[in-house]
Amino acid sequence: MQVGDILRKKAARVATVRMNETVAIAAQLMRSGNISALVVKDVVRTEGNTAVGMFTERDVVRAIAEHGAAGANLRVSQLISVQQLVSCSSRDSLEHVRHLMNRHHIRHLPVIDNYSLIGVVSIRDISTAFDEEANAQLAISA
Numbered sequence: 620m621q622v623g624d625i626l627r628k629k630a631a632r633v634a635t636v637r638m639n640e641t642v643a644i645a646a647q648l649m650r651s652g653n654i655s656a657l658v659v660k661d662v663v664r665t666e667g668n669t670a671v672g673m674f675t676e677r678d679v680v681r682a683i684a685e686h687g688a689a690g691a692n693l694r695v696s697q698l699i700s701v702q703q704l705v706s707c708s709s710r711d712s713l714e715h716v717r718h719l720m721n722r723h724h725i726r727h728l729p730v731i732d733n734y735s736l737i738g739v740v741s742i743r744d745i746s747t748a749f750d751e752e753a754n755a756q757l758a759i760s761a
Contacts, residue, residue, distance in 0.1 A: 622716055622730055623709035625748055626738040633729075633738055635660045636674055638696040642682045645674050645695050656727040658736060659699050670706070670729050670736045672699035706731045707740065717745050 636645045636657040645657055659672040678698045682690030706729045707716050716728060720742055730738040 620713050620748055620752060621709065622707055622711050622713065622738075622740050625713075625740055625744045626709060626730060629738065629744070631738075633658060633736055635670075635736075636695055637662065638671065638694065638699075640695050641691065642679055642693050642695065642698065643691040646679050646691070649676065649679075656739065656741070658729050658739060659695055660736075670704060670731065672704055673725070673727050673729065674699055675727065704729065708732050709737060713745050713748055716740060717742075720745070 634648060634652050634654055634657050636648055636659055638659055638661045648657060649655060656673050656675040658670050659674050661669050661671045674695050678695075679690075682693050682698055684690075686693060705719060705723050705725060707719060709730055709732050719728065720726060726742045728740050729736055730740055
């Protein structure tokens with residue numbers, strides 16, 4: 620099974636936030652979408668919108684824990700890692716993606732094909748897919 624198989628079952632809309640938005644705005648976006656992570660985008664003149672990181676519930680908690688109420692006014696760019704973005708493609712196997720998540724201690728991966736953001740896959744998506752596959756195998760052998 621591949622990442623693309625999961626994306627075909629999910630909503631097409633990818634929730635994003637710009638680097639210069641506040642933690643409060645990002646938290647509101649997550650709450651309104653009932654999601655736990657946003658893809659962080661940077662507007663670059665030469666490349667258009669570029670995915671540069673992930674902003675998660677953990678980042679909101681860290682901002683408040685370290686800065687109190689003032690943490691809500693921090694910019695998303697102040698909290699995301701500036702390291703190279705960890706991502707996957709729609710053609711990657713679920714085993715590979717699970718390995719990436721475990722190795723980097725992350726629960727969400729942006730899916731990028733041909734330099735375009737096409738979705739986000741979560742550890743819950745991976746787990747559900749493995750459970751469905753196992754249940755299908757059980758049904759076949761029963």
